[in-house]
Amino acid sequence: MPYHKDKQQAFQAAQQGYTQAVNANEQRITSIGKADYGKELAHLTQEVNEAYVQIDKALEVASEHQYEQLKQYQQDLQSLMDDISQ
Structure with missing residues (x-):
C-alpha cells in the first residue's frame, strides 16, 4: 500500500507542477507588451x-x-518552451 500511495503522490505532484507551469504561461501571454x-x-x-x-x-x-x-506533460511543456524560443 505505501508504494501505491507514493506513486499517486508523485503523480499528483507532477500534475500540480504541470498545471502551475500552464498557468504561468497564461500569465506570460497576458503580459506580452507590458513592463x-x-x-x-x-x-x-x-x-x-x-x-x-x-x-x-x-x-x-x-x-x-x-x-x-x-x-x-513533458511533450506539452517542451512545445510551450519551443514556442517561446521562436
Whole structure:
C-alpha cells in the first residue's frame, strides 16, 4: 500500500507542477507588451523547470497509464518552451 500511495503522490505532484507551469504561461501571454513581461517569462521558466523535476520523479514509479500522461506533460511543456524560443 505505501508504494501505491507514493506513486499517486508523485503523480499528483507532477500534475500540480504541470498545471502551475500552464498557468504561468497564461500569465506570460497576458503580459506580452507590458513592463512585467520579463518577470512573467522568468516565472514561467522556473515553473517549467520545477514541473520537469516533478515529472521525472513521478516517471520513476508511475503506472503505465500515469507514465503515458506524464510523457504527454513533458511533450506539452517542451512545445510551450519551443514556442517561446521562436
